[in-house]
Amino acid sequence: MFEAEVLSGGFSNPAQDSARAFRACLEAMARPGRIQQIVGAVPPAPLSPAAGAILLTLADATTPIFIAKSHDTEAVRKWIAFHCSAPVVVAGEADFAIGTWDALQPVSQFAIGTAEYPDRSATLIVECEDISAPMATLSGPGIETTQTAYLPTIDAFVANGVKFPLGYDCYFTAGSQLSALPRSTKVESL
Amino acid sequence: MYVATKGGERAIDAAHQWLSDERRGDRSVPELSVAQIREQMALAVNRVMAEGSLYDPELAALAIKQARGDLIEAVFLIRAYRTTLPRFGASVPVETDRMDIIRRISATFKDAPGGQILGPTFDYTHRLLDFKLMADGEASEALRKEAEAVVAPHILQLLDQDGLMEPLSDGDETPPDLTREPLEMPADRPLRLQALARGDEGFVLSMAYSTQRGYGRTHAFVGELRIGTCAVEMEVPELGFAVEIGEIELTECETVNQFTGSKSEPPQFTRGYGLVLGQSERKSISMSLVDRALRWEELGEDNVGVPAQDAEFVLYHCDNIQATGFLEHIKLPHYVDFQSELELIRKLRREAADAQVKEAAE
């Protein structure tokens, strides 16, 4: 049963499933705070289907991953190793980090890029119970006026935004739902 | 009445059919086979393999046939094919020490262990057209020396023993891969060598020539030039050792360059290095000279501001596929940009004329 769980749950049609999943990621990153559906992955718990789909779509042997305590189970490690071949690393070296917001603390441990290469920064996949209840007002690129959205906190993202163009970018995942918060977004509490 | 030009698709198809027809040429002349190109146009095949970064004489010959002998077009076909190939792994570094040599010369020592082997070369031929070849004359069988694994250590190693040669750093770091990662500046030597190895032979030649003529003179001697085949081995994790997966023909050149020393280094000889797929002496020698010129910074030399010392200039312009694509793209329609320029020029002229009228009135 365990081995089957590791080997299964990937995209059934990798080229087309990952194309659709990417479009969800793209729309999410382009329109901060708006919820997108992302499907196709069935990863082992506690990894959500949305987080699993993001990893299948974006992670591979060239992208080191940090797995926070909340998600560091043997099944998750094996599933990521089998489907993404991504090396598991310490937080500071990670291109992607996966875990609950609390487990990812302190966020200061993640790469935020350099002045010449701000893209050399981490993307956090923050697993949430629910991302449908707004508690913040967002504005900035991708948002026509303002957008209300769920965020696990406010202050950390205000601090992240101040560092622009440096900073980390976040996906928030719950079930098969996904929203994003790039470093460029201005965050206020609702 | 004006009708906008339509039917781009039909025009394209017709043009390509015409191209195929022209490629075949006069039907009364027998068609060239890929095997004939591979065997009898071997140096063209080698160039396409080197600049296409793919060792496959058969496909290179096919590309030359398809490209009607336009070697840059053939290189392009090979590159475009190469990017679609899956990667199963990387070989261990080839050992050119253990090359089965068909040619090996040194300009620095009259004789050395392993000897000088002239091999199949154009050197010392008198460049007179051989009309026998036109008359379908069959070539006489040559007395060939079979390639053999003679013990032929690299000649520069012999200088190394006396401490006169700059020491080689023996790193086992995996070099970056130019075809999988964006070129980043400043580029280190492995990256520069990769770019030069697939760079345009004409460009690299001219850069090398410029250093000889004084634009960053490094005074190179050909310490050694060797051509032959090397085994390619790959580590197989399941087996725990490397197995031979094939062999490739290579041309390797090492130059010895004068170096009067710097603040940190004593006077000694320094190196330039060239390694090219197939037989390509001109390219490998050129590559060594340009490599040496680009090493000014690590050797603590002065940047005298010449093109061959400028890594950004050399590396961003040596790739003939990038160059030819961008150069030829100006054939594409630019109506929109040109229209905006047209309007701008008209506006500026109008304003200039108005100003003159106004000035005259005043």
Add this chain to the structure above:
Amino acid sequence: MTDQAYNFAYLDEATKRMIRRALLKGLAIPGYQVPFASREMPMPYGWGTGGVQVTAACLTPDDTLKVIDQGADDTTNAVSIRKFFERTAQVQTSETTAKATVIQTRHRIPEVALTEGQILVYQVPIPEPLRFLEPRESETRRMHALEEYGLMHVKLYEDIARHGAIATSYAYPVKVEGRYVMDPSPIPKFDNPKLGSNAAIQLFGAGREQRIYALPPYTDVVSLDFEDHPFDPSKADHACDLCGSEVSYLDELITDDKGSRMFVCSDTSYCTARQDEGHTGRLSPEGVAA
């Protein structure tokens, strides 16, 4: 080898992942040029390889693709690229701007306002707006890092001193969200106002130069100018001779050996739609008859 030997949308999955990661970083840092390991494509560098790679990384089987060059769907290179994706991704194609979900373009932004759910992919020859002022990549990268754009303003100001106006009519530089100076690709400056506050996602691919950058929807994009010389998105002072539009960007055609001219919309889809709606211009068949 048959087409079936190639993956959906031509590129292998590892390459698509690499491009997709670069696109997402581009959206997160609007206007910043993300380096990416551009692949050799089966069309030449300079002919849209960057745009083609971005489009290939974005396309899903549900998309409707439109490809334009100089605003037109039937220019040869647009035809060639459209055919490439019909073969390798089996996507629907359309010439109607409103029907397309992904539009790949060279040198124009369509006249009809784009909407949410659309992606505009630009082919970019030289992504670096500072390149013609400073040829060195290491140096321009530093200038972007330090937000050191004085050189660009000096260049524009020298234009004004010499010509009385800014002598840049296409690829007119813009500043994105008050931070990065960006090259909008060689679109006429007439199109610059459509870059900002656009509902669609705008993605820029430069294959030969190995750069990707992006503008999320509704991004603040300002064409560089001076208080006493404000940006002027001018166009030819004519109406389209076929559809009568007075607001579209026009191509100028020479119609006889005496130098007679006519002006027609460069956006063929827009022009055709207007003609179908009954709009006429100076040289419309009805107009001539009347």
